[in-house]
Amino acid sequence: MNCKEFRSTMGDYVNRMLGRDLAGSAEIHLSVCPKCASLVKELESTSVMMRSMDRATAPVGFEERLKARMAARQEHKPGIMERLSAVLRALFLPPGHRLAVRPAIAGLLVCFVIAVSIFMISQRQPASEMDWAYIHACQNQHATFAGTNPLADESAVALRERVRDLGSEL
Amino acid sequence: MRPIRLISLILVLAAAQAHAIDGRTILANMLKAEGSVAYIAHEVTTLAREPAVTSEQTVYRSGFKGSRVEYTQPDLLKGEIRADDGKVLAHLIPKDKLMVKRPSRIAGMREWAEHSAKALQKGEIEVDLVGKDKIAGRNAYVIELHPRHHHQGKRKLWVDTEKWVKLRTEDITPEGTVASLSYYTKIEFVKNIPDGKFHVETPEGYRVEREEGPIRTMPLEKVRRMAGFQILEPSYLPSGFKLAGAAIIPFRDGKIVSIRYTDGVNTLSLFQAKGETLNPRFLKRLHEGPVQPGRGIYSWRKDDLNLTIISRISMDDIRRVAGSVK
Numbered sequence: 001m002n003c004k005e006f007r008s009t010m011g012d013y014v015n016r017m018l019g020r021d022l023a024g025s026a027e028i029h030l031s032v033c034p035k036c037a038s039l040v041k042e043l044e045s046t047s048v049m050m051r052s053m054d055r056a057t058a059p060v061g062f063e064e065r066l067k068a069r070m071a072a073r074q075e076h077k078p079g080i081m082e083r084l085s086a087v088l089r090a091l092f093l094p095p096g097h098r099l100a101v102r103p104a105i106a107g108l109l110v111c112f113v114i115a116v117s118i119f120m121i122s123q124r125q126p127a128s129e130m131d132w133a134y135i136h137a138c139q140n141q142h143a144t145f146a147g148t149n150p151l152a153d154e155s156a157v158a159l160r161e162r163v164r165d166l167g168s169e170l
Numbered sequence: 171m172r173p174i175r176l177i178s179l180i181l182v183l184a185a186a187q188a189h190a191i192d193g194r195t196i197l198a199n200m201l202k203a204e205g206s207v208a209y210i211a212h213e214v215t216t217l218a219r220e221p222a223v224t225s226e227q228t229v230y231r232s233g234f235k236g237s238r239v240e241y242t243q244p245d246l247l248k249g250e251i252r253a254d255d256g257k258v259l260a261h262l263i264p265k266d267k268l269m270v271k272r273p274s275r276i277a278g279m280r281e282w283a284e285h286s287a288k289a290l291q292k293g294e295i296e297v298d299l300v301g302k303d304k305i306a307g308r309n310a311y312v313i314e315l316h317p318r319h320h321h322q323g324k325r326k327l328w329v330d331t332e333k334w335v336k337l338r339t340e341d342i343t344p345e346g347t348v349a350s351l352s353y354y355t356k357i358e359f360v361k362n363i364p365d366g367k368f369h370v371e372t373p374e375g376y377r378v379e380r381e382e383g384p385i386r387t388m389p390l391e392k393v394r395r396m397a398g399f400q401i402l403e404p405s406y407l408p409s410g411f412k413l414a415g416a417a418i419i420p421f422r423d424g425k426i427v428s429i430r431y432t433d434g435v436n437t438l439s440l441f442q443a444k445g446e447t448l449n450p451r452f453l454k455r456l457h458e459g460p461v462q463p464g465r466g467i468y469s470w471r472k473d474d475l476n477l478t479i480i481s482r483i484s485m486d487d488i489r490r491v492a493g494s495v496k
Contacts, residue, residue, distance in 0.1 A: 134443070135467065135478070137421050140381065141428050142439040142480040145414075148278035150204045151197075151286055151295075151315060151325060151435055153339040155215040156350035158239070158252060159225050163217065166246060 001025040006036050014043050081105065139164065193297030193313045194290060196329050201287045203334035205280065208232040211306070211357040217350045229354075234280050236368030255368040262370050269372045272381045281387070285414065289434035294410060303328055305337040306354040317410040317433035323349075323482065325435055333359055344484045387415025387430055397427050399444050402475065406494035407431055408487045411438060438481035438491065445474040468492055 006029045012018045013026045030037045084105065140161075147157035209231055216224045226243035230236075237254050241247040249264040254274050261270040289295050294317070301312045309331040316324035328338035338353035372378055393416035394401050410433035419426040419441075426443040468488045469478045477495060479488050 134421070134426075134476070135469075137419060137426060138428070138439070138441040138478050138480055139467070141417065141419055141426075141441070142437070144272075144275060144278065145387075145428075145430050145439055146437040146482075148275045148282050149286070149432075149437065150201055150279060150283045150336075151327070152437075153215075153325075153341055153350055153352045155213055155225075155227065155229075155239070155352040156217060156339070156341060159215050159217055159223065160350075162225075162247060162250075163219075163223055 001029040003029075003033060003036055006030075006033070007039070010036075010040065010043065014040060014047060136164075191299070191311070193299040193311075193315075196299065196311045196313050196334070197290055197295070197297045197315065197327075198287065199334040200327070200329045200336060201283050201290070204233065204283050206233040207333055207335050207359065208235075208361065208363050209333075209335060209357055209359045210363070211354040213352055213354050215350070215352040218348050230363050230367055232363040232368070234276055236276070236363070236365065238368050251370055253368050253370045255365065260370040260372075262373075262376075267373075267376045269370075269376045269378045270381060271378060278387075285432070286434060289432075294412075295434040300326075302331075303338075306357045308332070308337060308357065310337050315435050317435050323436065328353070335359075341482075343482075349482070387417055390416045390429060392416075393418055393427060393429075397425070399475070401427055401429070402442060402472065402477070402495045403429065404440065404491045404494045405496060406490055407438075408433070408483055408491070410434070411436075436481065436483055438479065438483060438488075440491075440495070441478040441480070443476050445471070445476060 006013075006026055009018060009022060009026065013023065016023075018026060030040060143157050143161050146152055147154050209229075211229045211231075213227050213229050214224065215227070216222055224244070225241060225247055228240045228242065230238040230240075234256075236256055237252075239252045241250040246265065249262075251260070251262040253260050253262075254276055256274050256276045259272045259274050261272070262268075263270065286295070290297070296316050298314045299311060300314050303310050303312050305328050310328040311331055312326065312328050314324055314326050323344045324342050326338075326340040326342060327336055329335070330337055335357070337357065338351070340351045341349040343349045390401075390413060396418055411431045412433070414430040414432045414437075416430065417428045419428060421443065424444055426441050429440045429442075431438040431440070466482045466485070466488070467478060467480050468485070469476065470492055471477070472495065477492070479492055481488055
């Protein structure tokens with residue numbers, strides 16, 4: 001376990017809520033990392049101090065509201081992402097590595113979107129080329145017809161043709 | 171009558187006489203000059219679009235004998251030459267080391283000039299003299315042309331009062347905005363321009379592309395016989411528009427039929443091609459509607475034909491024409 005992994009589970013460690021294996025890894029890490037050890041000390045002393053403080057009285061109705069919220073939370077059905085995340089976690093990841101799942105899913109999604117876009121662009125390309133070959137043939141003929149009109153602006157017709165050929169380059 | 175009053179009266183009458191020339195006469199003179207006057211000019215052209223594009227070019231023109239345009243601006247066009255010797259319209263593009271050869275447009279210009287002169291005689295084009303101006307140091311009449319029915323946009327021309335050459339042209343949209351303008355900043359009239367000026371040799375190392383296509387329009391009946399498929403025609407045309415002719419354009423393994431209409435000032439082309447001429451993927455994607463906004467191109471399918479209209483008239487009118495094609 002490294003510092004980052006330990007700190008993500010530090011709260012559970014202090015509250016003695018980690019599984020045996022993870023708790024063992026945490027102990028090993030603390031024995032070699034004075035920084036994390038001092039952080040744990042700080043957190044434990046804060047926790048002791050909190051417990052020693054006088055109990056505050058909750059506002060009227062607080063308990064009911066809290067219970068209602070908790071009940072609602074229990075009824076909450078997990079979304080697709082949560083379910084997918086849970087499945088992946090169960091399949092591939094050891095407990096405590098939750099944070100790695102979301103970037104992985106996001107990465108997969110980005111790859112999927114890029115792959116679909118590349119596929120769609122590659123499908124559209126030939127049609128688009130064909131489209132403009134036909135339209136250009138018609139435009140050339142119309143320019144020939146319109147541009148030779150002595151009452152027309154022949155130079156503007158010629159420039160319009162070049163703008164069409166060069167596109168945004170001009 | 172006192173002598174001073176008499177002189178004033180004579181001067182006023184003389185001035186009135188000088189202004190007696192009307193727009194129709196100016197335009198008729200201009201059409202005649204198109205085929206004969208030779209000059210070298212520096213020209214500026216601007217397309218009023220987003221973003222606006224401006225080019226500068228040196229123009230050599232010798233009536234219906236030949237023309238040559240050498241682009242000097244913008245950088246991307248610098249060095250390009252378009253030269254028409256009456257046989258070939260050569261377009262040299264140094265940037266791409268490319269020479270594009272197309273059929274000459276001069277025969278078409280002659281046909282058009284005759285067509286416009288007839289339309290003017292028949293009163294199909296209305297011309298108003300709207301003033302006088304000075305362009306490239308030369309006096310010019312300013313005339314406005316529009317088809318008999320005004321709603322399709324108009325054209326404003328500045329015509330040299332002495333040589334009858336068009337010095338400036340403004341294309342005005344049906345909405346009244348300027349779509350494009352070209353004007354000479356310098357012009358020198360010459361007796362003759364050597365034929366060699368209108369011919370461009372392909373430089374070594376340049377690729378040559380040939381674009382085929384008939385320039386001369388044919389009678390529609392002839393095209394109908396040559397097409398090999400049933401040609402459709404519109405039952406509605408905007409007021410003043412008449413059939414100008416038709417043409418067949420070879421395209422891949424098939425052909426595109428082009429029917430051309432004009433009201434004397436504006437043009438409209440209707441293109442039609444059998445579906446099998448084109449890529450099946452393209453056919454699926456060809457939807458009914460304008461092809462890119464503001465381009466005056468409208469495409470649709472009818473039975474096994476692909477149809478396209480190109481014109482600078484209003485899109486509403488293009489749609490109406492398209493809806494009437496049977």
